[in-house]
Amino acid sequence: MKIAVLAKVVPDYEVPAGDFELAGNRAHARYTRMIGLYDENAIETGIQLKEKYGATLGIVSYGQSEDVPILRKAIAMGGDSLHLVLGESDDPYVIASNLKIALEQLQDVDLVLAGQQSADLDRGVVHGVLAEMLGCTFLAQISRIESDQGRWTVCQNHESGSRMLQFSGKAVLSITSSPENVPRIPAVRAIMAAKKKPVEKLQGTDAPPMQVEEVKVEIPKLESVCEFLPFEDMQETSRMLLARLREERYL
Amino acid sequence: MKTLIIEKIEPKRIGELVTVGRILGETPDLLALGEGEVPGTYPRAYQCPETIAANLVDGVADLIQRDGYQVVLLSATTLGSEIAGRLGARLKAPVLSEVIEVKPDMTVKRPLYGGKAVAEYKIQGNPVILTIRRKYFEPAPLEGTTAAAVFNVESPSVVLLSEEQVQTQGVRLEDAEIIVSGGRGMGSADNFEVLREMAGLLRGAVGASRGAVDEGWASQTMQVGQTGNIVAPAVYFAVGISGASQHLAGIANAKCVVAVNKDEEANIFKRARFGVVCDYHKFIPALIQALREEQ
Amino acid sequence: MRVPYWNIDYGFLIDILAIPALAVFLSGLYGHYRKIRKGSERLKTRSDKLPWKFGPVFVRSVLTKGILGTVIYRKFYTGLAHGSVFWGMLVLGLGTTLAFANLIAKVPVFSGSFNRWFMAFGLDLAGVCVLAGLLFFLLRRLFPPDRLVTPRERSGFFPMACLLAVILVTGFLIEGMRIRASAPELGSFVGNFVAGLIPGSDHITSYHRYLWWFHGLLALAFVVYIPYSPMVHMVLAPINTALADPRPGPKMGVIDFSRFDDESGEEMPSMGVAKLADFSRKRLLDFDTCLWCGRCHEVCPAAQTQQPLSPKMVMATLAGFLSANDFTDDSLADAIGVDALFNCTTCAACMEACPVSINQPKAIMKLRQNLAMERSELPELMSKAYNSLEQRRHPFFGTGSGPKDWQKGIDVPIFAPGQTEYLLWVGCAATYDERAQKVARAMVKILSAAGVSFGILSKPRCTGDPAKQIGNEFLFTEIAQENIAEFDELGIQKIITLCPHCFNSFTRHYPELGGHYEVIPHSVLIGELIAARRLVPEKSDESICLHDPCYLARRNHIEDPPRLALEAVGRLVEMPRSKRESFCCGGGGGNYWSESSGVRINQVRAKEALDTNTDVIATACPFCLLMLTDGAKKYTEDQKVFDIAELIAARLNLN
């Protein structure tokens, strides 16, 4: 069994809104870069599959050489190899085409896992596009994966519950976070070993991008002045709150 | 713009997309998924019992090409995200997800960086696939029903084994006018009981932050936020929630946020209209009692 | 003149019997030695020259803590009792030796005023002291205080104390019989008294003879039994003290990770400690020496708030593995409890209280290092802080502040190489926590007012100390090396710290990694600036209660400078536990990021401070500030907790 996990290095997704600034329509370069949050869930899911079924686990990314030290965390967590396609595009079609190069290089990947959305552009499109390019099944928001007799049984978390789905053949799955796939902390020895692992760097290709023009990117203004209610007498505060909510026609 | 909506048979979800469709042109056509009557009137309607989006790609792509649809509208839900990327790639069409604003000249806006920024795009290609974030558009009232043509799925590749609906007591989160959400500050699953009681009295629903969901105190379907439910209630009570940007992203359209948090510096107060700085154990029971007294 | 071995034939036999007794005694000690040798060698011993250090031996501490037992007297009655027994036995031992000297070398000890004042009066008095001390100990074992029995009591003290008491009592009886059978002796007040109680009898000399042998043999038995009983502390305690670096704090040192680089090596050394054999010999000696006296338990903030950790329990558990000779079992951490190991705030109160110079936090931290680095087992919040530290180089995950937020509206100079004198090291808390940011702002105001040449780094950094405390030395080393490289580049030599944890890291750990700086805690600098009248704050009659941060007072013995500074603006009041005996705020050891349940340390400490009826609570550590601010919320709604810099800055008249 061969599994590939897609991982993207993104600017710190926890930068507080008040400190957020843009440079050239993207997050300012001063923010620390790290592996996207859901991508880590996907990596963890991949490692669990590796442990359970003895799969090999390749980490595939599209980005720049500077991302390598950050991506090594995925190896330290339990990935077997790291494949980086070099490129700078933000376009989902270009990204998917480039990821496809690495997946083809890896050969016979049974399952491609990806975080349900990147933690920068919050798009959640690339994996679907990639599935189509690879001509395989794509399922979104998967929380659990089991393999049985050549078929995959997966649990999909959707807005109103969850469902178990089954399919066979190759697939791309987008992974959502669940209590079972909280990313593990890599052991120090694994971190040290990961530093020495060779990284396969692949030259990216040009592919036709989507036909949309990004007009502008702005930071929305949050304006809301909070009225703090007194907390000496809770009964009084409760009544006051309900009265105020009615006054302003919220209730 | 010749527009096709693909959506499960749920009036609010369809209604929102109809609103978006009407911004771009006439009332759109509909491919309704699931069983039952197709609500609303459309120039053309199709119906397909299949709800696994992955199985729909081939048929839908053919339909779009055959009928020359220029815009495909989906909701930014599991369904939408499962089908949008593949359709786009199949049709070489631009895909924009989580759209929150649409203009007739085909400029759309979508949030980036957990809502910390908003990007505006001008769509040039066609057809275009859009997934629309829930609760950003007023759902159009759907009048009457439409007799739909049957739309068949040939050779589905994914099989549904079982479905588990999470029991949401009373009002559904996304429809609720009032939401009472608990965060990690609730301290335990049992403590959510008081929120349920409060929501019951207000005829609202109970939500949770991811903090609480990660702790296992609330089910994932209760999660509010960028990656959970996007909600737009009139009043959103945030109890023991610190107000991380990703959580705030889910309540951007809540009209009034009431924050109960023992940390006066909690970020939630920056978003809140009313704030109570205290242990919720003290405040919520008092509020429940005040609500009882009113009844 | 008294005759040695009066009434005893072949009395020298007892001296001859002493030879095999001594042999068994020594072989017992050798057993201890052999076990301790199984520990790993210390990789680095302290190399700097100290006037009182010879080889590995810290002579001054042996003399004070080791022999005089200065720490014992912190509990006055126990100290008195212990002193009575110890010094009494020493005098009695000396008496016995002199008697022997008289026997073989005719040293004239049994005549004149020496006999009267030392051999008679002195020895009787010593005997009384020993007996009184033993009575105290026996009663205390019968009605033990909590610290002796929680979580369990060390057996062996009671029988040994009984044995000694019997030896003493028989000694007095022998003396009494001898006097009864001969004549009252000047100075022997007990002997004369006992003689008065003994009824006259013809058999008195034979009773005396039997009792004499009984007494002598018991005394030998006692000596023989020492290494096999807790009494071995007589030997081990001074040795342990001699080898313990007397600098305060656990002295964690740094780990040289290149040791782990060579994967081909036969056996991989473990990171931190998993099994007994991984501990250094000094740690094993610690476990062996521990008396289970529980003084550490009594002062441990975790133990005192009913958390699973008790340093005594840790020592007792490890001592159990040691006495079972179990050097390979790698379940030490589990035997102690993973939760317990993470409860430690590294406050070092236990070390400070320990009468026999044991370094409990180091053992705890070594076990924790293994959990953090090899087993990746961290409590949830700590793992979040760790992740954040690893990814963003600061542990304040989910902060609502950007790195420059604290500078809003004030002018903060950036360190300019070659021009600026001091680097103002802001640290993570004062950068990312909104409450602590005020400390940084206050400090900028103070330094500007005093005309100090200072600057900050253009990009905020963390010392890495939280990683170290969480147990991940690897991340600490990585961060420290990054910092050192940057400092080198900027030519930084002098650093002002706002946080005692940073201070401790810079002074204790950075030098070992090649970073040597002159570091001054902000509280000390403020005190100096006030003394030099470069700062003239207004005095008020506000009462101020200083909470001593563990990392300043206990771990670096900086106690008075912050007080001097505070005296310039108010009136000091003290908590019952202050200075070196300060009680931790609960935030150390990475426990700022922990979910504590039940009684919370910061609440206990805040209550203690509030109970002094002080107007404000001062501290000199951002973590203490945050912990106590939170802790005080339980008892008061007023904001009473401030950093020393805030208090001074507020009273500066800037005209």
Ligand SMILES: Cc1cc2nc3c(=O)[nH]c(=O)nc-3n(C[C@H](O)[C@H](O)[C@H](O)COP(=O)(O)OP(=O)(O)OC[C@H]3O[C@@H](n4cnc5c(N)ncnc54)[C@H](O)[C@@H]3O)c2cc1C
């Ligand atoms: C890509 C991405 C997507 C995310 N998506 C989401 C999402 O969809 N939804 C979401 O919620 N989060 C999301 N998160 C996580 C988010 O960053 C926060 O970690 C999360 O919202 C924190 O949950 P919380 O506020 O409940 O917990 P905390 O941040 O731990 O806050 C608990 C609060 O409770 C208060 N409190 C504690 N006890 C009491 C008491 N007794 N009474 C009153 N108040 C009390 C505390 O002061 C504190 O402010 C996402 C993160 C990322 C990176």
Ligand code: SF4
């Ligand atoms: S470590 Fe020291 S203080 Fe603690 S029980 Fe042992 S001897 Fe006593």
Ligand code: SF4
């Ligand atoms: S260092 Fe402090 S918290 Fe840790 S065991 Fe010692 S007294 Fe307890």
